[in-house]
Amino acid sequence: MIIVMKKNATEKEIQHVAKRIEEMGLKPHLSRGVERTVIGAIGDERLLKEDQIKAIASVDSVLPIMKPYKLVSREFKKEDTIIKVGDVEIGGKNIVVIAGPCAVESREQIIETAKAVKKAGAKLLRGGAFKPRTSPYSFQGLAEAKKATGLPIVTEVMDTRDVAAVEKYSDILQVGARNMQNFELLKEVGKSRKPVLLKRGLSATLKEFLMSAEYIMSEGNHNVILCERGIRTFCEYSRNTLDLNVVPAIKKLSHLPILVDPSHGTGKLDLVAPMSKAAIACGADGLIIEVHPNPEKAISDGDQSLKPKEFADLMRELKPIARAVGRSI
Amino acid sequence: MIIVMKKNATEKEIQHVAKRIEEMGLKPHLSRGVERTVIGAIGDERLLKEDQIKAIASVDSVLPIMKPYKLVSREFKKEDTIIKVGDVEIGGKNIVVIAGPCAVESREQIIETAKAVKKAGAKLLRGGAFKPRTSPYSFQGLAEAKKATGLPIVTEVMDTRDVAAVEKYSDILQVGARNMQNFELLKEVGKSRKPVLLKRGLSATLKEFLMSAEYIMSEGNHNVILCERGIRTFCEYSRNTLDLNVVPAIKKLSHLPILVDPSHGTGKLDLVAPMSKAAIACGADGLIIEVHPNPEKAISDGDQSLKPKEFADLMRELKPIARAVGRSI
Amino acid sequence: MIIVMKKNATEKEIQHVAKRIEEMGLKPHLSRGVERTVIGAIGDERLLKEDQIKAIASVDSVLPIMKPYKLVSREFKKEDTIIKVGDVEIGGKNIVVIAGPCAVESREQIIETAKAVKKAGAKLLRGGAFKPRTSPYSFQGLAEAKKATGLPIVTEVMDTRDVAAVEKYSDILQVGARNMQNFELLKEVGKSRKPVLLKRGLSATLKEFLMSAEYIMSEGNHNVILCERGIRTFCEYSRNTLDLNVVPAIKKLSHLPILVDPSHGTGKLDLVAPMSKAAIACGADGLIIEVHPNPEKAISDGDQSLKPKEFADLMRELKPIARAVGRSI
């Protein structure tokens, strides 16, 4: 960590900061410039309380050098993490597509959708959130669809009290964007042995996103799958701004797989197909796409759901893109 | 709701939309313009599934007219809501200041702070989050400080499983910015009889903020106190951008009290005092301010905490501002 | 345009609004709902002064229905606009890549770069801004590079007083992001017969971006090439957030060609190649890429410039992506 002193800092004030750094277990290293003194804190930066240093009146600013996360970082683990769910590998050479409706509405709806997306090439089935306390049977349709198609299931968990129940039935636990910094929930899924699909919060920086993944991993669950799903900007055309820049950025900073959700990420049907192609072109490990047999009558998100036929067309169009970047789908 | 048809929509497509509106229990009202047909849906807009209408291919866009919230709205309740916590009234003529440290570090720290902020004019004591399952005794210091000073207590609750325990000891339940859309938590505090202090999420629009309050109120708890605490923008100078525009906006749209947290809202010590004054000048019902006896050694947020002496000075400077807008402090 | 009246608007107030609409040359169409009256203004929406209607106290809100632009819209012109610059066609089946340094530093630098990018497949040469009044000879290097390679030239014009001079030497006039709403400059390039490359402002909405293009076109110059170059968000990792969502959005709304500038759009060398691929995958008509023979010694933007060898590698990798979306490069 680099501590920049104020221009008029006295020798006594400089020594005070140096002493505080030592008290925290690091070694101060002074660099007296033309205009101001800069103090490097050498050692494990995690020992240094940034807020406390900033609270010293003679300190102008504090510049962290080390990344605040460790387990998620590419420096900690060089090779790409590949997460296995049954026969499916997420993060490997194959692009994995997760598809399904925003919410399970009926046994027929989910089974019909599951069969259609499987036929088109999807490898996992998404089916909204499972709320075992409020609607304990809502999960049955999804379970039957899994039985009928063999597709593993991704379900969102929204409450610490539900983790055990959801974990029992679901193959991947999803943490939604609105809960990305619900630390109690992160802790619970961190204790699970099921893979966790962590969606980026609407205004989460890349650092915060990775820190939330770190939080899960530090509880012992290293099977974290990241997912970009749109950020909040001033843009008025689409519901959110799908931020594909994080895909290559995460590939550089982290070994974890990164998926892209163009359905929520844009909230706009017309953008789902082109942004799916772009996601794969820039290195995403997979996609999550909303598919509904009858979007006009969907309980929610009908305006961003593909019909099974549109989904099948898209899957076909994605193949040459995947090949162009040395992957398959 | 106004449904704008695409320019080339056929008569059959227009009739299809009209029929869907009727199926949802509203009355369609066609308006054939020069370039396109616009359909008004007359009746209770809440019956209309916007996503489903948008999913119809011949529909260009959908413009909601009614506000999506009801209980929080000024139209539902004309007079300002005043929330009583012991002798303290929040939302009335008096400006209420809540003060205290970010976290309870020791019995001495919290009691010393409580006495100091009470003497300076604070009416409630804040003391971070209470996590009864992980540190069951952490609340004791806060309870003693309450006993010593008589100041009611505001504590954050972060987990649905903790609501009952926190509710038992705390006078106001705080829902943090990161949990503003943790709907399971909102539901639980909505069932409580204790007032809820709801902090605005970092990227929450005004509508989303009010919708979260509506969610709590619809569970039966009408004692909701709103709190602006900074939004995320491109600004690099302060940690967040304190958005005071919402203060007069909320006063117009809602009857609920609105507080401002300039400590988290700016994350910058120098900005706390001027932005506190600005908050009161534009109509806030109170402030939440971080105070720590020794910010250099605070466990967290030392860089934005006032010392007791600075807090007392600020309280003095706020008095003429409050008077200037016809209030007292 | 749809005018939503306030809930308690009187009959007299409703009639006042209706009369104002008539005065502006449109026909009012009343729709009396359960909660409020909504007034449609039928006719040419461009005649209606939105600000004036909003200024009426009994009006709650005003919802425009027609798009504010016309010439740029896909509704005005169905087929894609193809802009010819010498032999090069922008907006056609071929993906066009514009490459070159951020600034012309020397005769050698620009000629060397021009030869390298031409060999790799670039079709036009970019060379920063030409400021004829402050450095009248700075353009010479670029002119020689054009002569040596045959590559047409793209140059930024920054001052209304320079348009005539830049137009004389340059094949495409570039308007930079910081001048996207410099209306006097837009007017001048609108009078030119040379194609204009219009870069999106850092916080321009899609509507504002298209409105600036409309402004140029309404002066008579229909050869406008749009260019996405990154928006300003809270993101800390890259300098800007390249917003590829606008590519398919513009393709839908407008007939104009849209290019992408991944160099400025990300400001990050590592992101240039993957985001270039993504841009083409989602439908961009071309790219603008910074190339410098020795980025470590570039006058500016060295940190986002590719070396000629890296550029050649990227061009090779783009080919299969272009093919995958039915285009060539």
Add this chain to the structure above:
Amino acid sequence: MIIVMKKNATEKEIQHVAKRIEEMGLKPHLSRGVERTVIGAIGDERLLKEDQIKAIASVDSVLPIMKPYKLVSREFKKEDTIIKVGDVEIGGKNIVVIAGPCAVESREQIIETAKAVKKAGAKLLRGGAFKPRTSPYSFQGLAEAKKATGLPIVTEVMDTRDVAAVEKYSDILQVGARNMQNFELLKEVGKSRKPVLLKRGLSATLKEFLMSAEYIMSEGNHNVILCERGIRTFCEYSRNTLDLNVVPAIKKLSHLPILVDPSHGTGKLDLVAPMSKAAIACGADGLIIEVHPNPEKAISDGDQSLKPKEFADLMRELKPIARAVGRSI
């Protein structure tokens, strides 16, 4: 400047960076940490080309320490700058209010408005932009209003070619938000002897805002008045988000006066009065407010213009706020 090397940087790479720093005229100062080497560049940071250093492959990141501006900084000039326009002082103990319509529509409109705002306490008259080439006589009304009331005039200049003409008639030259980084225009007004009112761009950081002021000052014109007028965020309620945080921030970083424009800053009539009060409470030196005798018929911005009576009421309400912060109005 602090250069952070990549974790695996070799000794040779470290020496290369050190050499480059020396070549640029500064002294490298190495600090070998546990994980990585950090190099301080001691000397005049302005000599260091940040982009070039970043372009070196072994460099992880570059952290500037010195502020990029000088003339605008509080360190360069301790005392507040007071700018005199006739008898009016901007930046002193008195709060200065500039008022008037968005555009001059007629001789009567502007004279009537000028008289009304003068009576209410405004010290300067605003009157939109003056475009001498397109409407050479449009300025006459404003000139007459000045003659009739004695109020000095603020006019926007939008084209480098107009600076001389506008300067001749106007007392303060305004540079609009959309031109904040129109560097050619900044250069021209920098050569003028008339004070310049510089409006913050919609997505300008504080640093960029001050850099634009620096640009003007470095041309010789030290009479720069800053003006906050709202930034672009995700907020949907008001047109822009008035960012009052910059008021105390600028007071700390710079000696220049800072005004606030709540009319454009919010774009919402209801917010003008409360945000005006807040602006003064947090330290602004003045306000710019749109006033129109008949907003319903204003050529533009009618929806955010106060009527003369509302303006007079506001001026009365501002007095006790000004007094509360030790100033007058």
